[in-house]
Structure formats: structure tokens, C-alpha cells
Amino acid sequence: MDSISKKAQFCQVKQGIKRDNGYLLISIDVSKKSSTACFYNIEKEILLKKYLIRHDIENFQRFVCKIEQIMETNNFRDVIVGVEPTANYHKPISEYLRNKNYFMVYVSSVAAKSNRRTIDGGRWGKNDPRDAYNVVDLMRQGKIFYYRDENTQSMNIRKYLLLRQRLTKTKNSLKTRIRNNIWACYFPELCPLFKNVESPDVLTLLEHGLSSQTIKNMDYSLFAHLFAARIKPTSKQHSRLSQVWQSAKTSIGLPMPSSAIFEGKLIARDMQRTQKDIAEIDKILSHYCTENDVFRNLFSIPGFGVFTTSVLKSVIADINTFSHHRQLVKLAGLDIETMTSGEFAGKEKISKKGNSLLRFALCHATNVAISKNKVIGQMFQEKLKEHGNSKEAKAKLKIKFAEKFLRAAFVILKHNVPFNINIFNVPVDDPVPHSVRA
Helix, strand or coil: CHHHHHHHHHHHHHHHHCCCCCCEEEEECCCCCEEEEEEEEEECEEEEEEEEEEEEEHHHHHHHHHHHHHHHHHHHEEEEEEECCCCCCCCHHHHHHCCCCEEEEECCHHHHHHCCHHHHHCCCCCCCHHHHHHHHHHCCCCCCCCCCCCCHHHHHHHHHHHHHHHHHHHHHHHHHHHHHHHHHHHCHHHHCCCCCCHHHHHHHHHHCCCCCCHHCCCCHHHHHHHHCCCCCCCCCCHHHHHHHHHHCCCCCCCCCCCCHHHHHHHHHHHHHHHHHHHHHHHHHHHHHCCCHHHHHHHHHCCCCEEEEEEEEHHHHHHHCCCCHHHHHHHEEEEEEEECEEEEECCCCCECCCCCHHHHHHHHHHHHHHHCCCHHHHHHHHHHHHHCCHHHHHHHHHHHHHHHHHHHHHHHHHCCCCCHHHHHHHCCCCCCCCCCCCC
């Protein structure tokens, strides 16, 4: 069954689950070593309150036999199995049931927490059988989400992105250690000289354990030779290294102990390894993005690189499952919500209830496009003047541009065309104009 028919089937189930007594609803509360299932029917309510499933193949097979037995006894037409995502513990049993052709759905952890307060006047406690009933109660209300298969290319890309995200956090942590643990004590004057803390010159300083105390006693030619065999006198690198050497003579930095030298060498080694790992992941992601002509067109959007395109491919997977760009806007959490009560009207703000990685990627691409692309940058400055040129107006306008980029991506994927600046200014459902590119 292709993704379109699965999506259509999900919509049909979501609409009919509240009233169709032909469905057998099964909820599973998942833990690390075992899970608890609850069998439910709209008409007969709870059929089996607690069914323990240990996480091994034999118990999985027994669970399937139990499902078939209850279906045959009660003449059910279809089975819907719902799970609340729990780290990675839910994935083996969910994929096993999906491979057995049972229809899988998710319920939100946030909704599960809120729904628990509505049961039994808010006195509903927390244990595995009650959590399983809580999940099935959400299913009965139709509060379910589409289940995406684990063994797909989009999920594989997503795992690469999550791994890249962890590596990026590690890299940022190392950069903070360089500034706060090394430079702050032993060479404070380096902070304004190196805006890019992960540059090769910084790592060379760390590898050789060079502090202000050691540099000021070195001849400049010997100092410069550590960075490159030959540096052009007119290069930026020569100018920066000359400033480092001069700053060392008047530095307030402390003498660097052996422990700090050792820490600097470890940081340099870890930074180089992390940079190499991120570059390798980017190479893999680039291959995934360029093998498909449709997603390759996203590179024509200003600010869209390997990272942003990979995020869109992992989240969207198949653009035909979306009928309007507003669905993508909502998925990214860029939709506007306002709190109102009587005469009170709060400020408009984005919901932030969608995919945080997609939202971050779009905002990152927007910042890059505004700073690097002349057409987009000029358009942004003109709009900013109209809205008052304040800090708040600038933030709101960037969100608006992020939404426009997402709308452009929707058009490009739907029509298989390259980016056109006029996509920013026409409704999505109108014919795509072919004129000036940004």
C-alpha cells in the first residue's frame, strides 16, 4: 500500500473511529522490558483491561494470537493499535504489528498527560493498566496521529539529522570550553581575534599548548611556522597571527599548567573528530537530497543547503500527502495563535507546536538568505521599514519570511520547478510564474 492510500486510510479511520463499532481498539502502554495492552470496543467498552506483553518474539506471537481470537469471538472488522511514543522502546513492538498488517496510530504524550486529569474527576492515578486505558480513551475520542514506518528513507535521513544535531551540540560545548576554560585564564586577548573558534589556527594553538606566556618568548617566524610552512605577508591569516603574537607580549593571561595544556590537546582532538563526523554526515545527506530531481530543486531556494533540504525531505517524505501549504506551516509550528477572552486580546505569536527541527531549519535558512542573497535582503529591509524597523518587527518579519520559504518549497515540490522570486508574492494554488530568479 503506497503512502497516499495509507494517508487516506488514516483520514477515514480518524473520522469513523468515534462511532464505528466494527473497530477493535487496542492501546499499548510501552516500557523497557514489557508492555501492557487494553482491548476496547466503542459499543461494549473494555473487553480486556490488562494484557501483559513481554518483549520477546514468543510473547509477540501470543499477543497476535490473542488479537485474532478476540476479533473472531466478537466479529470485528478491523483492528486499530495505538501507542504513546516512549523513547525508542515502542518501536520493536510497533513495527512487528505493522508488519503483521495491523493499522498503527500514535497518540500525543502531551494529550495523554492532559487526558489523565479528565478521568475520574482528576483522581485517576498512574500505572501501566491505567496508562493503557488512557491511550485507548484518546483513540476513542479520535485524538490520534499518523504512524510513519521506521524502515523508510525519510526516517533514515531523520536519524542522520538527529545524530548530526548531537554532534553539533558536542562541537558547541567544545567551543565553550575553549573560550571559558582555556582562553579566559591563559590568553583572554584571543576572544576578539578569533570569531570562528573552530578554525584550524585555533586548533593548532591548542595542539601545541601555546599560551600567552610561551608565545611572547618565541620569535615570530618560528611561531608562524607552526601554522603553515609559508604564509603570504598580505593574507588575513598573517595579519591575525601577527596580532596574536603582539597581544601575547602584553597579555594578562596566567602561565599555562600541564593540566590545561593536556585539556587543550584533548579539545583539539575531539573538535577535529567531530568536524570530520559532521562533514561525513553532510556528504551522506547531500547524496540523499540530490538523487531525487524534485528535492534537488530545493537547493535553488536562497538559504537552502544540505541541512535544510534534508530536514524537509525527512519531514515531508511525499509532498502528495499534503494538499495545502498551510498544512506544512502548521507542521512546522509557524501558525499564528492569539489568546482572547472578552475584551482582552493577547499578542499574536507562533504556536511552536509542530516539528521543532523543521522550524529551526527554516529559521536558519531565512537568516542565511537575508544576509547572503541581495534580492531577499533588499526585500526584507524594505518590508522592515514599513513595519517600524524595531526589534519586535524584525523578529515577526523573519517568521513571515520563513513561512514564505516553506510556501515556496511546497510549490517547488508540487510542480517540480526551480525557485522563482515571484513565488513569494502569489497564492500557492495559482499557476507558477516563470520570470526573474533570486
